[in-house]
Amino acid sequence: MLTKKKIKARYLSFNRNVVIAALLITSLALAGCSTKASEASGDQLGKGLVTLLNVSYDPTRELYQEYNEVFTEYWKEETGQDVTIQQSHGGSGSQARTVIDGNEADVVTLALAYDIDAINKNKEILNKEWQKRLPNNSTPYTSTIVFLVRRGNPKNIKDWDDLAKPGIQVITPNPKTSGGARWNYLAAWGYALQKYGNDEEKAKEFVKAVFQNVPVLDSGARGSTTTFVERELGDVLITWENEAFLSINELGEDKFEIIVPSISILAEPPVAVVDSVVDKKGTRKVAEAYLEYLYSEQGQKIAAKNYYRPRNEAALKEYSSQFPQINLFTIDEVFGGWSEAQKVHFDDGGVFDQIYIKQ
Amino acid sequence: MxxxxxxxxxxxxxxxxxxxxxxxxxxxxxxxxxxxxxxxxxxxxxxxxxxxxxxFEQGAGLYYAAISDPIAFKAIKLTLITISIVVPINTVFGLIAAWAIAKFKFKGKNLLITFIDLPFAISPVVAGLIFVLLFSTSYGLFAPLLNAWGIKIIFAPAGIVLATLFVTLPFVARELIPLMEAQGTSEEEAALTLGASGFKTFLFITLPNIKWALIYSIMLTAARAAGEFGAVSVVSGHIRGLTNTVPLHVEILYNEYKFSAAFAVASLLTVIAIINVIIKNIADWKIKQQTKI
Missing domain, CATH: 1.20.5 (Single alpha-helices involved in coiled-coils or other helix-helix interfaces)
Structure with missing residues (x-):
């Protein structure tokens, strides 16, 4: 007969074996998936195949889907190399965040220069002078901010003034996380400055009145579009011109109308090669070509086709009928550049915090 | 449960x-x-x-196209790979933990139970951010190690596997502990006194007793692993074709106005849920039969 003690001993020794076996399996499996990861991110040069990661903001999904196909063909013809371009989209601020956290983007194509500067804040990941490396402040295409209203414009919204009226529901994303939302905010501010003869206090009152009409702040431009279009919340959506056109194309002209305000901001979404990543992966050549080709006739036409205003005169002329004439001001003229605008308006405790918390 | x-x-x-x-x-x-x-x-x-x-609103052709789209296919593949890694690990761990907790008395037992429950209590977003803090290659705790070895964890499939592993950790143990506690240790003790080895006892006594509960808990783990959104979303980086799982792909399609395609892919997750419910019913029935004898 076995004593209870012996039974227990046998039991425990078996238990120990199981633990060891489990640890072995676990470590094997983890080793398995980490090698898989390193394979995916490893150096791909010399295999005739190269992978680029383009970390972009929300509304460029359709633009880069089309552009990537064309660039892949172009690059194959030029060099014989197969290039695969991986896309990632989200709110411009949160996308910059993932690059800071170690998402290895070869190129970033974000909504505004400040978000690319932010990538550099802690550690120099890309060259400080990145904005001077490509023409037009490294912005191959521009856009502006317009309004999208429901068919027939039931609330009769014509200009920025109408957004500040009581009883109007305005949909716009959160300027803290969304690049588009910051352009929206600054466009409203610029309008008010012009209207009140550069009176900062009056401009603040005006923008505050607009934001008091905002029932929900989504984190990205696409989220706000979905709120307005799908959830049918709000009377007017402040949005990128390209995003407004896209909503109409996807969901029907019988549902929405674009309203062009009297004055708006020239939005410049910039592009940059992330130096530390391309040097590590050995992809500098193709990454640079990827961005340069955006300035080519072909690239400019794709941008225009996706409702981004091209820099190239010929392409602009060809698509001029779709872009309404708007009086545009730049961020440098009115706000003294992005870092200044960011510091005054969007940093913690800035003007946006003051007007949005106080309501 | x-x-x-x-x-x-x-x-x-x-x-x-x-x-x-x-x-x-x-x-x-x-x-x-x-x-x-x-x-x-x-x-x-x-x-x-x-x-x-x-x-199926726009026909079966579009349904098939949405599912067989290369990016959707890669998302499905990644989800399947994740399941095939996460489920075995968590099953073995859950079995060991349930065994230890249900059949032995030891110090720190309650602490162990609390730790097993932790992933249930922590919000998935926080769980994801924990992994960013640990494995970020620019400031994470393991950053020097990761950079030296050239390993990527977050914004790579490995991070998705880890996050899913964390979130689905409690399922098997939580399912088995009450059953094993109710069954007691008398059958195993009898087998051991009759001279069976520890492994034999486990294989022929313990395992058959918990078979159906184990199968059901594995199904639960697999379903959650396939459907996990929050934690995975934080560590994914949303790179199409590389770190996009099925639920993340559904969100992308929805945000691109491809509603039918989004729901086509979502229906795959729904099918998993339905299979789950059926297996749960069979398991419940079998357990009842077993305990009747």
Missing amino acids: AGVIPINVRRTNQNKARERTLQTSKVIPIFLTAIALIFFILMLIVPLVSVFVKA
Whole structure:
């Protein structure tokens, strides 16, 4: 007969074996998936195949889907190399965040220069002078901010003034996380400055009145579009011109109308090669070509086709009928550049915090 | 989860009497069943059916195209890879933990139970951010190590596997502990006294006893691993074709105005849920049969 003690001993020794076996399996499996990861991110040069990661903001999904196909063909013809371009989209601020956290983007194509500067804040990941490396402040295409209203414009919204009226529901994303939302905010501010003869206090009152009409702040431009279009919340959506056109194309002209305000901001979404990543992966050549080709006739036409205003005169002329004439001001003229605008308006405790918390 | 705890309570005469008085009124059970059924139909059946209706709205051709799209295919592949890594690890771990907790007394047992429950209590977003803090290549705790070895964890498939592993950790243990505690150790002790080895005891006594609960808990783990959104979303970086799982792909399609395609892919997750429910029912039935003997 076995004593209870012996039974227990046998039991425990078996238990120990199981633990060891489990640890072995676990470590094997983890080793398995980490090698898989390193394979995916490893150096791909010399295999005739190269992978680029383009970390972009929300509304460029359709633009880069089309552009990537064309660039892949172009690059194959030029060099014989197969290039695969991986896309990632989200709110411009949160996308910059993932690059800071170690998402290895070869190129970033974000909504505004400040978000690319932010990538550099802690550690120099890309060259400080990145904005001077490509023409037009490294912005191959521009856009502006317009309004999208429901068919027939039931609330009769014509200009920025109408957004500040009581009883109007305005949909716009959160300027803290969304690049588009910051352009929206600054466009409203610029309008008010012009209207009140550069009176900062009056401009603040005006923008505050607009934001008091905002029932929900989504984190990205696409989220706000979905709120307005799908959830049918709000009377007017402040949005990128390209995003407004896209909503109409996807969901029907019988549902929405674009309203062009009297004055708006020239939005410049910039592009940059992330130096530390391309040097590590050995992809500098193709990454640079990827961005340069955006300035080519072909690239400019794709941008225009996706409702981004091209820099190239010929392409602009060809698509001029779709872009309404708007009086545009730049961020440098009115706000003294992005870092200044960011510091005054969007940093913690800035003007946006003051007007949005106080309501 | 409480559904599989087999309670073999001997009914006292008092209980029987109460049962009889309840059964005399036939209106109440019918009324209660009707309420439960209507609620069930409104809250479960209607949404489930509407997923499939929306998915097939534009015809079976578009449904097939949405699922066989290369990026969707890669998302499905990544989800399957994740399941195939996460489920075995968590099953082995859950078995060991349940075994230790149910059949032995030791110091720190309650602490272990608390730790097993932790992933249930922590919000998935926080769980994701924990992994960013640990494995970020620019400031994470393991950053020097990762950079030296050239390993990527977050914004790579490995991070998705880790996050899913964390979130689905409690399922197997939580399912097995009550059952194993209820079964006690007498059968294993008998086997061991009769000279069976520890492994034999496990294989022929313990495992058959918990077989169905184990199968069900594995299904639960797999379903959660396939459907996890929050934690995975934080560590994914949303790179199409590389770190996009099925739920993340559904969100992308939805945000790109491809509603039918979004629901087509979502219906795959729904099918997993339905299979899950069926297996749970079989398991429940089998457990009841087992405990009756």
